[in-house]
Amino acid sequence: MTTHDIRVLDDESDHRAAHTLFRRTLHRGPAPDGPWAFLRDAYEPGRALGAYGDGGLVGTVQSFPSSLAVPGGAVVPMSAVSRVGVRADWTRRGVLTALQRVQLRSFRERGDVAATLRASEAGIYGRYGYGVASRFRKVTIDRLRMGALPKPTGRVRSVSAADGTDVLREIFEQVSPVRPGTIGRWPGWWAQNYARVVGTDEEPQVAVRSGESGDDGYVAYVVDSGGHDDGEDRPATLTVADLWARTPEAWVDLWLFVLGVDLVRTVTAADRPVDEPLEWLVGDRRAVRTVDVVDETWLRLVDVPEALARRTYAPVDDTVVLGVRDAFLPENDGAYVVGRSGVERTSAAPELVLDVDRLGSVYLGDLSFADAAAARRVEVVDPTAPARADRLFATAEVPWCGTFF
Ligand SMILES: CC(=O)SCCNC(=O)CCNC(=O)[C@H](O)C(C)(C)COP(=O)(O)OP(=O)(O)OC[C@H]1O[C@@H](n2cnc3c(N)ncnc32)[C@H](O)[C@@H]1OP(=O)(O)O
Numbered sequence: 001m002t003t004h005d006i007r008v009l010d011d012e013s014d015h016r017a018a019h020t021l022f023r024r025t026l027h028r029g030p031a032p033d034g035p036w037a038f039l040r041d042a043y044e045p046g047r048a049l050g051a052y053g054d055g056g057l058v059g060t061v062q063s064f065p066s067s068l069a070v071p072g073g074a075v076v077p078m079s080a081v082s083r084v085g086v087r088a089d090w091t092r093r094g095v096l097t098a099l100q101r102v103q104l105r106s107f108r109e110r111g112d113v114a115a116t117l118r119a120s121e122a123g124i125y126g127r128y129g130y131g132v133a134s135r136f137r138k139v140t141i142d143r144l145r146m147g148a149l150p151k152p153t154g155r156v157r158s159v160s161a162a163d164g165t166d167v168l169r170e171i172f173e174q175v176s177p178v179r180p181g182t183i184g185r186w187p188g189w190w191a192q193n194y195a196r197v198v199g200t201d202e203e204p205q206v207a208v209r210s211g212e213s214g215d216d217g218y219v220a221y222v223v224d225s226g227g228h229d230d231g232e233d234r235p236a237t238l239t240v241a242d243l244w245a246r247t248p249e250a251w252v253d254l255w256l257f258v259l260g261v262d263l264v265r266t267v268t269a270a271d272r273p274v275d276e277p278l279e280w281l282v283g284d285r286r287a288v289r290t291v292d293v294v295d296e297t298w299l300r301l302v303d304v305p306e307a308l309a310r311r312t313y314a315p316v317d318d319t320v321v322l323g324v325r326d327a328f329l330p331e332n333d334g335a336y337v338v339g340r341s342g343v344e345r346t347s348a349a350p351e352l353v354l355d356v357d358r359l360g361s362v363y364l365g366d367l368s369f370a371d372a373a374a375a376r377r378v379e380v381v382d383p384t385a386p387a388r389a390d391r392l393f394a395t396a397e398v399p400w401c402g403t404f405f
Pocket of ligand 1: 025
């Protein structure tokens with residue numbers, strides 16, 4: 001397979017064929033006409049690629065225009081990659097590799113600083129320069145064990161999801177991108193993803209919190225109503241699908257609201273930050289159970305010098321020289337000296353050498369250089385370099401995205 005077999009798909013019939021092919025690779029049937037009516041709007045010009053073999057479409061990738069918050073608060077242009085699939089009879093023949101080559105080059109030409117994705121399997125994307133850069137945790141809270149809870153300080157009101165979408169979007173845009181790893185939701189995200197995010201075709205229930213300065217947070221949730229089968233009660237479970245708060249007070253009130261919904265035994269949330277202090281919110285910390293911690297953002301730094309320059313570093317009087325290797329975008333190759341006042345290319349010898357996927361993993365603060373070195377995932381030239389790099393790259397918050405796509 002050569003790059004000559006890759007074409008930009010800008011025609012609706014090609015988009016639908018690509019969408020069907022992608023769904024097939026996930027062992028699903030084609031999208032029916034109804035959902036397709038809004039799914040097709042997600043195909044933006046120049047952002048869907050098709051690989052052709054034997055005269056037909058055999059593979060596809062797509063991206064959405066987004067943005068990424070980096071440590072220090074800057075927000076950089078980012079492409080959100082999705083709908084990656086290669087037809088079963090064409091796998092392991094280099095089709096995805098050819099698609100990635102063209103897609104990464106196109107991101108660079110667009111001026112993207114980064115690309116991110118959610119991986120179906122952990123073994124796929126490292127070779128293309130994507131590294132795990134944030135994780136989320138799945139939690140359950142047993143309402144019967146919660147113990148004493150704090151008192152709310154604001155007002156939480158239920159709104160209809162349909163009426164509330166604009167309110168949610170407005171609040172979301174004030175809250176994200178802010179924490180490192182949070183991203184912008186592109187036009188169409190709400191219509192296309194909301195039902196899928198909450199895991200149901202029914203509209204989620206939504207509550208908005210207001211404090212002294214107006215609406216400052218929301219929660220969208222669904223409730224599996226439980227029941228009574230064959231003499232046994234099946235208690236209701238409430239699942240938090242999307243919860244964003246502009247202030248710590250709003251965060252407390254929104255959790256108190258979902259923890260207070262009647263007839264529910266268990267509250268679950270599948271995609272929450274790993275540092276969210278739920279154990280400290282409830283009276284009995286063992287009411288909260290971490291069910292899983294899973295890789296979330298796979299980050300690809302497309303423009304390494306720009307990415308390094310756009311984030312901030314801790315005010316420590318030290319520097320470190322990083323050697324970066326990038327097999328797909330060789331213009332990123334080279335040595336960079338990082339210090340409190342910024343980053344420059346240098347001819348100095350690297351003190352620590354790493355591939356661009358590993359740089360993605362340390363960039364937002366999820367992985368420390370010390371852990372990467374201990375696991376032999378970076379090449380340590382100067383043994384003091386990992387500790388110096390960690391002091392410079394230290395971040396106040398654990399990275400988290402919270403937006404599925
Ligand atoms: C962001 C998203 O959309 S995630 C969804 C991704 N899609 C899926 O999981 C759908 C099912 N899978 C597929 O469609 C395909 O297997 C793909 C897209 C993952 C890979 O496509 P392929 O064309 O087979 O990849 P390609 O042939 O270019 O492989 C390149 C290398 O990656 C390796 N590789 C590819 N897929 C995988 C995998 N799932 N696990 C481990 N290694 C893999 C290949 O072995 C090859 O290694 P090599 O260079 O050492 O020989």
